[in-house]
Amino acid sequence: KAGVTQTPRYLIKTRGQQVTLSCSPISGHRSVSWYQQTPGQGLQFLFEYFSETQRNKGNFPGRFSGRQFSNSRSEMNVSTLELGDSALYLCASSLGFTNYMAGNTIYFGEGSWLTVV
């Protein structure tokens, strides 16, 4: 079956613009989470959604937001882009909300590379 799909794969934006990234989870998966990878910080948690509700949020400014649709697809938005937002953004999906299923495997997409100039 298809894995986690992220679009677009690569994009370049100008400071001050906004960007929307999309993630389609594995079929049947209801939990989607987002991570940011930068060279200095490693993989940092942004947020997690389950059944269209944000369940967890990481320590990122309010410029970072997301949502999940009824078909479990998710989008994340970054407004007023800054140079420091240049990063790889990874989406991950799993079967259920991890409170109840500790042994769930969490699958990652290939990511969206964002460059802010």
Add this chain to the structure above:
Amino acid sequence: ILNVEQSPQSLHVQEGDSTNFTCSFPSSNFYALHWYRWETAKSPEALFVMTLNGDEKKKGRISATLNTKEGYSYLYIKGSQPEDSATYLCAFIDSSNTGKLIFGQGTTLQVKP
């Protein structure tokens, strides 16, 4: 602040060598530990999900052990092959915030033919 530490940061071995890496995590509020293998330009590949103290998991030449009481996990690769070259990440889940993976910085393995 919850810290997950991995060592060594990088490792160069010859084909056929066996190797192991360490992941250290908080010993309290343990929920799960995940291991991933990440090759450049690909998605992180899930290797193991470990949930119980004493867990031992194996996938081909790769195996992992877990000690939740002392807060560490070992990943072993037996007879390393060039295709094992990748970054190996561990990620901890705290029981008070189970929707979040806390990643270590990774161990980058280079296997020379």
